[in-house]
Amino acid sequence: MTQKIMDKRHNTIVNEIVDSIRQVIIRNKVTNTELWLAIDFLNETGRSEHEMALLLQAFFESTTCVARNNESRGSAVAIEGPYFLEGAPEIAHGGEIKTLAEEDGEPIIIRGKVTDVDGKPIENVTLDVWHSTPVGTYSGVMPGIPEDHYRGKLTTDADGLYEVRTTKPVPYQIPHDGNTGKILEGLGRHAWRPAHIHFKARGEGLLEHITQVYFEGEEYVDSDCCTGVCDELVLGFTNENGVKVITKNFVLDAAA
Ligand code: MBD
Ligand code: FE
Numbered sequence: 370m371t372q373k374i375m376d377k378r379h380n381t382i383v384n385e386i387v388d389s390i391r392q393v394i395i396r397n398k399v400t401n402t403e404l405w406l407a408i409d410f411l412n413e414t415g416r417s418e419h420e421m422a423l424l425l426q427a428f429f430e431s432t433t434c435v436a437r438n439n440e441s442r443g444s445a446v447a448i449e450g451p452y453f454l455e456g457a458p459e460i461a462h463g464g465e466i467k468t469l470a471e472e473d474g475e476p477i478i479i480r481g482k483v484t485d486v487d488g489k490p491i492e493n494v495t496l497d498v499w500h501s502t503p504v505g506t507y508s509g510v511m512p513g514i515p516e517d518h519y520r521g522k523l524t525t526d527a528d529g530l531y532e533v534r535t536t537k538p539v540p541y542q543i544p545h546d547g548n549t550g551k552i553l554e555g556l557g558r559h560a561w562r563p564a565h566i567h568f569k570a571r572g573e574g575l576l577e578h579i580t581q582v583y584f585e586g587e588e589y590v591d592s593d594c595c596t597g598v599c600d601e602l603v604l605g606f607t608n609e610n611g612v613k614v615i616t617k618n619f620v621l622d623a624a625a
Contacts, residue, residue, distance in 0.1 A: 414548040424549045426451070431597045438599070442486040443622040445601045447581040452507040453569060457497055457520035466498065466521040466535035469514065474503035474536025478609065479566065481617040483529040490529025491621060494572040497522050500538035500565065507541075537613065538564045540589050553594055563589035563598065568617070576622040582615060 393399070414420045430448040438445050460466060468474055483494045499520040501507055509516025523531045545553065545560035553560055563583050570578040583590050583598050585605040590598055606613040 410548060417547050419544075420547045420549060422451075423544060423547070424552065427543065427549055427553075427595050431595055434597070434599075441622050442620070443576070443578065444580070444618065444620040445599050446579055447599070447602055448595060448597045449569070449579045450567065450595075452510050453497070453499060453567065454509050454516055454520060457499065457522045458517045460521040460523055460533055462523070462526055462530070463532045464521075464534070466533055467515075467518040468536045469502065469518060472503045472536070476534060476612050477537045477606070478532065478534050478612055478614045479617060480530070480532035480614065481619065483525045483531065483570065483619040483621060486620055486622060490525075490527070491572060491575070492525055492527050492529060494525040494529070494531075494570050494575070494619075494621070495522060496525065496531055496619075497567075497569040497571075498533060498535070499567045500535070501541050503536055503539060505539045505541045538566060540564050540587075543594055558594060559589075559592065560594050561589045562593050562595055563587055565597075566615070566617075568619075570619055570621060572621070574624055576624045578619065578621050580619075582617050584615075 394404075411421075414424055426448070430450075434446045434448060458467065479498065483491050483496070485491055497520070499507075502514060502519055506514060508514035508519045519535070521533055521535070523533055525531050541562045541564075543549070543560050543562065550560055564587055565581045565583050568578075568580050568582070570580075581597065581602060583593075583603045585603050590603055604615055604617060606615060608614070
């Protein structure tokens with residue numbers, strides 16, 4: 370493991386990180402006292418379980434997506450977040466994701482087409498879909514909601530199509546009682562993510578494709594605390610017999 374990561378790429382990245390931080394110190398005349406404040410802050414973050422992951426995910430996971438989207442011919446990817454679970458129930462075309470009746474969510478339909486970069490439909494793509502409950506929690510992660518709810522595994526048909534029914538997710542506030550919350554607050558930012566639906570597309574010969582969709586005009590779309598929103602992923606609803614429909618198409622890159 371250690372041997373494997375100590376390669377040229379590793380050295381390049383570590384050197385560039387160190388150099389970037391040194392430039393920040395020089396430009397801003399950061400003092401030794403201030404460096405120690407940062408050291409104490411990071412030590413404290415590391416002592417609190419999950420807090421370092423939360424901090425780094427909130428600030429940098431979306432940047433890995435920017436890097437990939439800059440290079441890719443496929444549709445935009447977005448952050449995975451912490452709540453994907455393997456083993457979601459399989460749902461037939463047009464079927465329904467399990468939701469809690471007592472939570473009274475707004476019904477929505479999610480559908481779309483999956484193609485390769487040349488526009489050819491791809492059959493048999495496995496499409497995991499997961500999203501918050503109507504009160505902004507996640508099943509299987511937070512107590513009280515069975516993990517086979519608010520999650521589903523779909524498969525594209527011969528025309529690359531998929532369709533599923535579920536309920537509309539709502540905005541979600543990331544944990545903000547620790548150092549991640551402190552940093553956001555210091556920057557004058559809140560800890561909310563706009564309502565979103567997560568997707569993970571996988572198939573033979575395809576590059577794994579993780580993304581999200583957001584809803585046009587809704588709260589926090591312009592101020593996601595995880596900076597995970599890009600224009601391409603903000604979609605409007607259409608209306609079909611009184612039910613809101615989101616059409617999310619996917620263009621998937623071939624595996625390298
Ligand atoms: C989420 O639901 C999420 O999508 C991200 C990126 C971070 C925290 C919670
Ligand atoms: Fe999420």
